[in-house]
Amino acid sequence: MEQPIFVLDQASFGYQSDQPLVQELNLLIYPRESVVILGANGSGKSTLLKLISGLLYLSRGRIAAFGTELNEKNLQMEDFNRAFRQKVGFVFQNSDAQLFSATVWDEVAFGPLQLGLNPEDVKLRVEETLALLGIANLATRPPYRLSGGEKKKVAIACVLAVNPEVLLLDEPTNGLDPRTQRWLVELLVSLRQAGKTIITATHDLSIVEEIADRVIIFNEAHQLAADGKPQELLLNRQLLLDVNLIHERSHFHILGQTSHAKHL
DSSP: OOOOSEEEEEEEEOSBTTBOSEEEEEEEEOTTOEEEEEOOTTSSHHHHHHHHTTSSOOSEEEEEETTEEOSHHHHTSHHHHHHHHHHEEEEOSSGGGTOOSSSHHHHHHHHHHHTTOOHHHHHHHHHHHHHHTTOGGGTTSOGGGSOHHHHHHHHHHHHHTTOOSEEEEESTTTTOOHHHHHHHHHHHHHHHHTTOEEEEEEOOGGGHHHHOSEEEEEOTTSSEEEEEOHHHHHTOHHHHHHTTSSOTTOEEEETTEEEEOOOO
């Protein structure tokens, strides 16, 4: 049987011991899975992404990534840190937190340069990535002058230029207009078909069915409430009510139907 990429065993995290943001989470994530993490704001979705990306360290429990424990000691080892950062790419919720270079070209070139690629290979990698995302026209633009949707595309380009095995996205549709949101969904579908492992944290139910083959749901106590197929979980209105993803009068489209959460 194929080995999981991430193994979480009784994983818990909190900035204060009496206020956990993730509680005793047991979870396996396998190669080429497209996983959506659902939950209300503050339920622990973003915290989980930061834990499996090595940006935060557990308070208790264990996380392993690619067969090696993901902790501060191992990430201080140059060889492991370099290999891990090449394999796992993170697209932040706020694109401004990710963009810092003078031009879009420089932004997208930064990751390949850190990998030690020669100038010609970096040039090719940047050109291919900009063309893939349809943003070659932005190459000489400073990121701070871009629209929100353009910044999101550039942030994704920066990650894809490194060609990671795993792509982590934190609330990727926040602030996007409908056209850019549709572009993003289609991109994630194509990356999924290309065999990337994709983990997306969101509370946007409208994109889940298209991009996910597995859904993980957090409740407001920061615990795992459900783990299963999108079609099964999204039709469980009581579950979605309990975890505060819908309210009693809300409705959303799934499986070609309109699902109504009736007033109780």
